[in-house]
Amino acid sequence: MTDTPHKGLTIRDVAEASGVSITTVSRYLNGRFESMSDNTRRKIGEVIEQLHYRPNPLAQGLKGNQTRMIAVIVVNISYPFCVSLIRALSNALSSSGYNLIVCETGGRGEREQDIIESLYAQRVDAMVIQTNGDNNLRLAHIATEMPVILVDRQFDIPEVTSVITNNEEVSFSLSTQLFQDGYHNILYVTEQVASISTRMERLTGYLQACEKNHRTPWIGWITRDDLTSIEHVARSVTERLHQGPLAVYTGNALLLEQLYPHLRALDLVIPHDLGIATFDEPDWIQLISPRITYIRQPIDDIGIWTAQRILSALKGEPLTPLAIHTIPSTIIPGAATALYRGN
Template structure:
């Protein structure tokens, strides 16, 4: 059909008002019967009607876009997080504008400013810093913001995260039950990243009054961490490694294999795994399995509820439980 169909023609064919069709297109279904919704939907499909996005934006004073700022787009956790967000907005009129900070604070600030310049209706943020001052440009705008995976302190925006501290408490219990004498924590930079700080604090706090030593090794660009790790493992004490995210876990596995260090014989091993590969190698690796799909979807659902229904955003921290999957590595 070459002729461009208008909203007036959709309304006439469905035998409803233009206002009713407009409300349907904007997902405002209050006081609209299921029969009316079905009739409009079937009419739109039969005509192959596509709403004029620019006209909708002008009329509603809304860009119908949600901005997303992530720490590292190459991370598999982030891919699943974004999948959850996209699933939540799939049946809405909203489009996603995704920005990658690539783990650089300056780039994150530039990306956020760009999202504001694009007049996005709301932002989902995976912050690189835990300091509220870093995000003053967001607090100065009356714009709904929801954090995912991490959060600033004190809470400035609502957040949807894993139960990191609680899971590390459970790992500490496991370490004690398995009679390990030392835990070597391997992580990217911890300072400023709430998820990593909570994981380390949960473990170290739980083991503080025990005889079990806790040593933190932060992975840098050089290989010094590998030498440090080897020296600790070679001590004549029963040791376990706790990798604080999936990327670090596989860096550790790769290094142990190159040095012919066997787990669980030479060292115990447990870590976070968000790509579901830990059960594909032998011996199987014990992991904490997060729910990035659910985290992303929950955050997007909250933001959409605010944007579509004016539902208030309460400043709180929603924790999505992770699962410990025990295998032969520890």
């Protein structure tokens, strides 16, 4: 075997040859031998010697070799949440000399995988990602070499920290408020939940409010950009008008943006016949009347907290594995659900 280090060797290769996890090899390389048996320590050392593996100093987080680039991977770069998050991260990190590389996955797992691998190859210093959960194993591996923070969506990934809002709690509160405001039925509009934690949590909050208020859940399933599903949900509203005032509550503002013109075409009086509410604060909300009730997410706070944790991690303070940091959202009442308030 040659004494020249093998090019392209990764920490994963060492882990597989040693029969241990990537996390264990990472701890060995960083001199963290606590809870590591002498046999494991000796085996890893022998494999490193045999493979002539040389750790990339940048991947180990040595300050002098940082690229000063932070990757931000989002599902939809035009989504108001993502725009505000990117702005908040940029403002918080730029003063410390870091710049962002922003990428969009479109919610496609393969696209996300390609982006992750490309950014990893460029040796960014950290990753902030809004993931669909298709590449959690790879993110777990990367998180042993650089800070990785999940935003908006939560998955149990070793070595990764998540920052979210209180989706379930605030969705329950808004739904309960709509019932208390006098709406007999609430149509909750959502996309298919799949494994997306935010969708599940918001739906769960709505279902809990229905149970507490002894109301039958009413869910409208929409495929975004699918006109047939959007029109079907809008038509279903007319089927329950005889039961009294009803409200439509959408799980995010992108759904409301597509559904809203169809609701207004029903020629119902807002808020007396129909109340309208949404999760998220659409950028066009101030342009319509009556103003929609909405849930404002603490996006600036999420961005600032994320940036601070990344900076701390890059200075040597490790992220807490599997930690979840929750920042509460706020309900902003609007005239579009003011059935009795001020009417």
